Amino acid sequence: MALVSRGGRWCPTLPLSLSLLLLLPALVSASIQPGWWRKESPQEPEPRPSVPTALDLPLLQELAADPAENQAVSPFVMSSLMTQVCLGAGGTTRDEMLPILGLEDPETGAELDYLGGYQSAIEHLTSNTTNITVATFNGMYVRPGFSVRPSYRSTLRQVYGSDALPITSPEETAREINTAVAEVTRGKIAELVAANQLQGVDLVLVSALYFKALWQHPFVADDRPTPFLTAEGERRLTMMSLPDPTSLLYANLTQFEAVALPYSEPEYSLLLLRPAERSMESVQTLLDMLDTLNMADIYSQMYEISMHVTMPKFKIETDYSLTEPLTALGIQEIFSQGADFSQMTDERGVFVSDIIHKVFIEVTEEGTEAAGAGAVFFTRSMPMNFIVDRPFVAVVYNRPLGLNLFSAYVASPGSAADPAPAARTRYSRPQLPKFLSQFPRRNAINTFDGSRIREFFSSSRLLGQRE
Ligand SMILES: *[C@@H]1O[C@H](CO)[C@@H](O)[C@H](O)[C@H]1NC(C)=O
Ligand SMILES: *[C@@H]1O[C@H](CO)[C@@H](O)[C@H](O)[C@H]1NC(C)=O
Ligand SMILES: *[C@@H]1O[C@H](CO)[C@@H](O)[C@H](O)[C@H]1NC(C)=O
Numbered sequence: 239m240a241l242v243s244r245g246g247r248w249c250p251t252l253p254l255s256l257s258l259l260l261l262l263p264a265l266v267s268a269s270i271q272p273g274w275w276r277k278e279s280p281q282e283p284e285p286r287p288s289v290p291t292a293l294d295l296p297l298l299q300e301l302a303a304d305p306a307e308n309q310a311v312s313p314f315v316m317s318s319l320m321t322q323v324c325l326g327a328g329g330t331t332r333d334e335m336l337p338i339l340g341l342e343d344p345e346t347g348a349e350l351d352y353l354g355g356y357q358s359a360i361e362h363l364t365s366n367t368t369n370i371t372v373a374t375f376n377g378m379y380v381r382p383g384f385s386v387r388p389s390y391r392s393t394l395r396q397v398y399g400s401d402a403l404p405i406t407s408p409e410e411t412a413r414e415i416n417t418a419v420a421e422v423t424r425g426k427i428a429e430l431v432a433a434n435q436l437q438g439v440d441l442v443l444v445s446a447l448y449f450k451a452l453w454q455h456p457f458v459a460d461d462r463p464t465p466f467l468t469a470e471g472e473r474r475l476t477m478m479s480l481p482d483p484t485s486l487l488y489a490n491l492t493q494f495e496a497v498a499l500p501y502s503e504p505e506y507s508l509l510l511l512r513p514a515e516r517s518m519e520s521v522q523t524l525l526d527m528l529d530t531l532n533m534a535d536i537y538s539q540m541y542e543i544s545m546h547v548t549m550p551k552f553k554i555e556t557d558y559s560l561t562e563p564l565t566a567l568g569i570q571e572i573f574s575q576g577a578d579f580s581q582m583t584d585e586r587g588v589f590v591s592d593i594i595h596k597v598f599i600e601v602t603e604e605g606t607e608a609a610g611a612g613a614v615f616f617t618r619s620m621p622m623n624f625i626v627d628r629p630f631v632a633v634v635y636n637r638p639l640g641l642n643l644f645s646a647y648v649a650s651p652g653s654a655a656d657p658a659p660a661a662r663t664r665y666s667r668p669q670l671p672k673f674l675s676q677f678p679r680r681n682a683i684n685t686f687d688g689s690r691i692r693e694f695f696s697s698s699r700l701l702g703q704r705e
Contacts, residue, residue: 288354288355288358289314289352289355289359290317290321290339290340290350290355291532292337292340292341293340293567294316295313295529295531296529297313297560297563297567298311298313298528299526299528299529301563304469305469305518305521305522306468306470308552308554308556310554310599310610311595311610312595312610312612314359315447315610315611317339318398319445319593319612319614320564320569321339321356322376322394322398322400322443323443323590323614324336324341325390325393325581326581326582327572327578327580327582328578330578331577334568334571336349338568338569353393357397360374366503366505368503369451369452369501369502369503370449370450370451370452370503371451372447372450373423374445374447374448375419375422375445375446375611376394376398376399376444376445376446377400377403377418377443377444377445378391378400378401378403378441378442379402379405379411379414379441379442380402380403380404380405380440381405381441382405384440384583384585386583387581387582387584389581390581390583405436405439405441405442408433408436408437408439411433411436411442416428416429416430418446419444419446419611422447422448422609423447423610424450424609426607427446427609427610430444430446430596430611430612430613431444431594435592435594436615438617439615439616440585440588441582441583441615441616442614442615442616443613443616444611445612446609446611446612447609447611448608448609449506449607449608450606451501451502451605453499453501453502453605454500454501455484455486456604456605457478457480457547457549457602459476459478460476460477460548461476462476462477463476464476464548467517467518469518469521476550477550478548478550478551478602478603479546479548479549483546484544484545484546484547485542485544486542487507487540487541487542487543488540488541488542488543488545489541493514493523493524494513494514494524495511495514496511496512497512498510498537498540499547501605508601508606509533509536509537511531551602551603553600554598554599555596556595556597557595557596558594558596560593560594560595561573561590561592572589573590573591575587575619577590579616585618588617588618588619589617589618589619590615591615592615593612593614594615595611596611596612597609597610629649629650630647631646631647632644632645
């Protein structure tokens with residue numbers, strides 16, 4: 239039986255969601271140095287990952303705030319998108335993103351060369367696919383008339399293989415994006431964007447990844463219901479098991495144990511992290527330390543051991559708007575009207591109006607099929623509408639002198655067609671407002687401008703009376 243969850247529906251399979259989240263970072267790291275996973279070379283110095291991974295597990299941790307919900311992200315899709323956003327940013331908008339995405343050396347602050355990493359990762363992922371299927375897609379869609387810097391365009395093309403295409407109409411472009419993503423993901427993500435999400439959008443960055451692989455050691459279905467711990471108590475599930483004791487990479491890291499299940503192309507594996515104890519406290523401990531974990535470190539501590547593995551099959555589909563989680567992680571300015579995208583465009587007032595992410599992953603006896611896609615929407619700030627359609631206060635003011643020359647409370651303005659209701663206004667105090675009597679006398683002058691006007695006009699029945 240497969241566990242299925244969609245969006246926010248509760249489905250009690252936390253440890254599964256962890257393993258999922260860990261799958262894609264493992265892919266990316268593996269692409270850097272084939273063979274580093276092997277038992278024979280755990281002592282070799284770890285290569286510096288050339289694709290930045292700093293966002294990967296903190297993002298999962300942020301999403302997994304509720305340990306009863308399944309979550310799944312594609313770190314490779316999200317880091318591809320967010321580095322493309324960062325490449326377009328300048329000033330403090332960019333500075334804010336660098337450490338969160340892991341694009342600078344934490345000691346020296348020097349920017350790392352990650353562009354070569356994406357280029358070679360994409361080449362590597364999509365070229366050696368004898369026993370597995372991997373496909374990637376990157377695209378940029380631009381509203382005609384929205385100027386994109388040629389340097390930005392050419393970097394995205396060279397590094398991410400991203401071509402610039404025009405945004406025709408929201409409907410047409412939504413169809414184009416969805417067709418491209420569905421093709422790459424073999425239909426697993428059929429509808430990434432909706433036409434209404436493209437309304438008023440000037441530029442869209444799209445990224446997608448597909449992965450399908452068979453296990454090196456296939457599982458067999460195990461129909462005996464087995465208890466599985468969840469945040470809401472025990473659940474009985476059917477599982478799948480490896481039919482024979484199998485030699486696999488394993489590590490006991492005190493708070494959790496890790497096992498790597500290799501695919502038929504052993505450069506790729508599914509890394510399972512199981513909390514040390516069968517309790518939700520132990521699950522929470524693992525979740526709390528997710529942002530400190532590093533897949534390469536975990537692999538470097540693994541050794542081969544013969545074991546029987548039993549685990550549930552699972553299938554998770556997620557659909558996120560990542561604006562809030564990314565804001566919580568500290569990426570904030572890109573979403574504000576003051577964002578600086580001067581490296582992408584000369585247009586003013588450009589900001590990110592939304593970042594969406596969809597993931598599909600299914601793990602069965604035979605292997606794994608997973609797809610992820612995301613999009614970043616850029617919009618120009620609309621000129622703000624300021625309609626004075628209610629009573630208001632107007633002050634004629636000289637700023638350097640600090641002089642308030644005239645002040646008025648306009649309760650009911652007039653015009654030729656709609657003559658002013660009051661040629662002269664009478665003042666009669668119905669009663670002294672309570673709060674005024676509390677002011678000591680010496681405050682009277684300081685508070686004159688504000689409180690006296692308030693007092694003067696505090697009763698609507700004083701206003702707009704015809705002589
Ligand atoms: C493809 O995979 C084979 C076998 O795993 C390996 O020997 C070869 O170096 C790989 N080629 C590339 C371009 O990565
Ligand atoms: C893992 O290590 C911890 C701490 O050293 C130990 O208590 C635990 O029994 C170990 N677990 C296994 C399965 O070996
Ligand atoms: C593909 O899988 C087969 C069977 O598992 C194996 O013999 C072969 O070496 C694999 N090819 C590559 C390039 O990994």
